[in-house]
Amino acid sequence: MTDRPATARDRARLGLVVVLVAMVAGLIGSLTRCLSIGIETICFGFDYTTAPDGVAAAPVWRRLCVAVLAGLACGFCWRMIRRRPRGMPPGIAEAVDPDPAGRIRLPVRSSVADALAQLLIVGSGLSLGRESAPRILAAVGGQMVLDRTRLGEEERRLLVGSAAGAGLAAVYNTPAAAAFYTVELILRPDLRTRRGWAHTGLAALVCVIATVVSWAFNHDEPVYAVPPVTPAAPDSPWLLPVAVAAALLVGWAFNALIGAARRHAPPTRLLVGTVPLGALAVAVLAVWQPLVVGNGQVIVQHVLAGGLTPAALITLLVAKACGTATALVTGSTGGLLTPSLAVGACTGGIVGVVAGADPATTVMLAVAGAGCVLALNQKAPLFAAFFAIELTKAPPSLAVWALLAVWAVWCLDLLITGALRRRRR
Known part of the structure; x- marks a missing residue:
């Protein structure tokens, strides 16, 4: 991944770092899922994502109060971390920019604050996805691991991006999808080259390891239960x-x-x-x-x-x-x-x-x-x-x-x- 020929020691060091980044991403993603459930339970008294009728069992006054209080907390947080009149704090796209001149480190405090605010606002019932938070937190965690290594800038970029995808894999138990997400939307390697395929393999490996780590929490259960009726083909071709x-x-x-x-x-x-x-x-x-x-x-x-x-x-x-x-x-x-x-x-x-x-x-x-x-x-x-x-x-x-x-x-x-x-x- 760098211009200098890699020695056996370099490869061993890289392999160890890859495993560490993947395990950290898997652990962060799993804990993020637990945190989401905890926020929902605090807000409504139960985990509404698994309840048959959503938040219907919670009193209306509680739903309205939770929404306003969480909205105030998140609005204040986002006002503090968004320095520009319009726009977002630096994110994963800037951290994995292929151009070294445009690449930045993820700011730890504002990134963590943004992720936690997203978990809170979704946990309180707002109609948005919560998948950005584990990606951000996993990328920050991967970056902190990489700060203690001597890997080159390109390896750091690849592993931060792969960690972000691995956070998604750990939350949803979807290693293949997360690998494709990393390739299609984060790293975007050039698949016309051997290096591009090597980057793809690295992203897939990180996502698989993170998913295996997450099994200690989700027991390899799917997010959605599909009825035991599966068609070989639609009953009408149209x-x-x-x-x-x-x-x-x-x-x-x-x-x-x-x-x-x-x-x-x-x-x-x-x-x-x-x-x-x-x-x-x-x-x-x-x-x-x-x-x-x-x-x-x-x-x-x-x-x-x-x-x-x-x-x-x-x-x-x-x-x-x-x-x-x-x-x-x-x-x-x-x-x-x-x-x-x-x-x-x-x-x-x-x-x-x-x-x-x-x-x-x-x-x-x-x-x-x-x-x-x-x-x-x-x-x-x-x-x-x-x-x-x-x-x-x-x-x-x-x-x-x-x-x-x-x-x-x-x-x-x-x-x-x-x-x-x-x-x-």
């Missing part, structure tokens, strides 16, 4: 293409809504007021639809369990999209992975229920729809497909159809958006 087309349209609309919300986010000086206002708005929305709170895990599990009507699925889809946009337009920070999965799962579920498909096919369409919308949102098809598959530990037949759906929606998106760009010229 259902999957319809689900892909629906996911394409919904994904575009969701991305447009999220983009507009981000563009209209308030300046930093107003966050102390706007963040609690947004949290309160989502909490009020949750009085009508309790499943909308949090990252979307409750919605995905409900869709996979089945039994929802088309009207209920449409309501969940719209409520989740609007809740996520409300969080962003009022200045909160968080992820979009699970909100995208929730919107996509509802889309696939609507197609299956409206068509009168059997439960196995509806589950397949929901998993495929989740992967499709996530691929469009993150612009990372391999990560999206494997994330949807690993979160559910989908059997081979279901995994194949999900992969085909994500591949199809990605090709359609490239073709249509490319044609539109050429037409504008």
